[in-house]
Amino acid sequence: MPELPEVEVVRRGLEDHVVGRTIEQAQFYGARVARRHLPGPLDLSDRLAGNLVAQARRRGKYLWLVLRTPSGFEQGLIAHLGMSGQLLVEDAGAPDEKHLHARFTFADRGPELRFVDQRTFGGMALSDLTDGGVPETIAHIAPDPLEADFDQVGVARRMKSRDSAVKRALLDQTLVSGVGNIYADEALWRAQVHGERLCSALTRPALSRLLDHAREVMLEALGQGGTSFDALYVNINGASGYFDRSLNAYGQEGRPCPRCGAPIRRESFMNRSSYSCPHCQPRPRPRAGLRTARP
DNA sequence: CTTTTCTCCTGTATGC
C-alpha cells in the first residue's frame, strides 16, 4: 500500500526517467482513472499532448508532474496511486498489463509511462498550480513531515485540540499528510502509544515525539525502497522495496514484540486492522460517561 | 463546524 516512502520512490523514478521529456500522446482507458478530471478522459488526453514534463513533485501520498506547454504555461498532472496503483516505465513493446489504465508516449520514442491499477482507487487529473506550486485540487492536503517547512509545533497543537483518537489524527491528511495504516502503526509502536488514546489526553511534547517517530520510520523505509508485501507496490522498474522486513508491529499479529516479547495483537479500528504491543501500548481506560456497546 | 461512517474496487485467502 503506497504511503509516503513508496510514493517518494516512484517520484524519484519519474524524476530520473520522465522529467525532461515531451509527451507525444496520452491515452486513458475507461472512465475511472480520470474520474476526478471532470471534463473527462478525452479532454485530459487532448490537454497533455505536446507538454514538456518539467518536474516531478510530491506532497504526502500525492504525486504531480509539472507540465509546460510550448508557450510556457504550467499545470500539474496529479497522480494518486490509491491502494494498488503503479507508474511503470517500460519499452513500448512490453505486453499490456491486465489493469492498464493509462499510457504515455514521448516525442523521443523512448520508453512509455504506464499507469496500472488493480483496485482502481487511484487516478489522474489535471489542475492549475497555486502560487506555492501545489495543485489547487489538493490544496487541502497538509504538508508532510519530510517537507522542509513542516510546522511540527503547529501540527502538535492542532492535534492536541482534537476530540478524537490519535491514530485517526495521524491518518487525517488535512492535518499531516503521507501517513497511512502501516506507518501510523509503526510510529505508535515506537512512541509506545495506543492509537485509540485521545489526542487531548496526550501532551503536546508527546504528540511531537509521535510525529518525530512518524518522520523517522518513513525516512528509514525510504532508505530501503519502501514497504512491499506483494507485487502491488513496486517502483517504476517493477522492483519491490524491502522495509517489510523491518516492521515491528504492522502485520505482525502473534509474533513477539521486538522490545518486550509480548505477542503483537491485532484489533479492528476504523474498519481496518491496527497492530500494537499489548504491553508497551496499553489500551486507554474507558472513561466514565463514555457510551459503550452493550449486548 | 467537527467528527464518524459509508463507498468505491478486485484479487487472494479461507470456510463450509
Add this chain to the structure above:
DNA sequence: TGCATACAGGAGAAAA
C-alpha cells in the same frame, strides 16, 4: 469443486 465471505485500505462524500 464451487460458492460465499472476509480482508486489504486511501480519500472524498455523506451522515450524524
